[in-house]
Amino acid sequence: MLAQFKAYLQSKVALTDEQFALISDKLKIKKFEKNELILMKGEVSTHGYFVLTGLLRSYSIDSKGKTHIIQFAPSQWWLSDRNGMLFNEASEFFIDAIEPTEAILISKDYFNEAAKIVPCMHDLNHTMLNNSIRFMQKRINMLLSATAEERYLNFIKLYPNLTLRVPQWMIASYLGITPESLSRVRKDLAHKHFRT
């Protein structure tokens, strides 16, 4: 399974097989069952996850008991609670597995340690962090200003096959709209695009 992580890293940076062997020998793969709770709000998370197969999500639950999905993490996505991992603070989010999942556990020090052996891992971490910020900025803007249809169209570009893997209410929750709004959006699109 680590071969997949190697291929991922090698698609991002110049990394030889020998170098990968040096930075991967302590990595642990963990399996999660469907619906398994991985991180509870209030816990201090010590690891992030690189998803190999399956699907994770992070979410919060508001004072009325409503779930708000922050992020989906299918194969080749990273998911972590930075509060715990980097600042040793309690998580505001939950993480669980929507599907049976295999993920690599990434500790807080992983990239620093790896960069001592392979310096380009530092650059990769930096780029990924910037990508993550860029992603969050776009997500904030979408949630503040985009119509339900724009949010959905952006979602299917980002996560093309999740519409086949998760229930509608989860997509609606991620988009910050009601399931009824999502249904309306899909109905409108069908009216526009359905072959007649």
Add this chain to the structure above:
Amino acid sequence: MEIAKKRVSAVLTAPAPHMVGDGFRVHNFFPNGNRIKMSPFFLLDHNAKISFSARNEPRGMGVHPHRGFETVTIAYHGAIAHHDSAGNSGVIYPGDVQWMTAGAGILHKEYHEDAYSKKGGDFQMVQLWVNLPAKDKMSNPKYQGIRRQEIAQYALPDDSGTVDVIAGSYKDTNGSASTFTPINVFNVRLKKGRKASISLPENYNTGFLVIEGSIEINGVETARSNEFVHFENQGTEIEIEGLENSVILILSGEPIDEPIAQYGPFLMNTEQEIQQAISDYNRGKFGFLE
């Protein structure tokens, strides 16, 4: 010259069941349960007989798309209601067959029929995915809803039982369903101690699912309910004998010799066509179903 027997290549026990939605507890005999040559049949799910408790809100499988193949649903116990994005709906009762050509794309949902759900009780059904050749994958979706009484039936000699010819032909009795490629699908009801002979082309991929009872095949192999008998691509003649009163689903078809690309509910020839199917589904090109 003696006519060549079609020999059994394996008698496969049922793989562990899994839930499809919350209404179907199925054993997937292939493609996940076993890697066997069964083209043009791509998938066989058997909801072996189980009893569901009564429930007001019917169990089932919510709205989902299909493209590139046909779904064939055969009910044995209980009843299944279905709706689709083309406005079709109906109920499949025991003995009925729903042969749905998803073709270019359809959205549908399948649930326990309301009255059955409220009463609960035995439930048993089979769902097959029948592949379509490349030239027909994007054909217009259609339904063949076939009631049991409409299914062509051949009476076996000596009151041995009956053969419901769902598709294809059995001893000059032609099946009720129209198919895109040559396919035989029969429900054989065979009495205890009686025999039936079946002749199928050598090159057709062939398998029997024992729905109920137990049978002896070619005088040498036995198979019990919820077991799948897979045959070799040699020989043409099969003889079965009922060790009990038995029901056997016979599947046999000319292989479709084309590349396969599958993702979830889409069955195409190339990865690019799969990506197109996902994109079309997301953008509403399959229509809409609440």
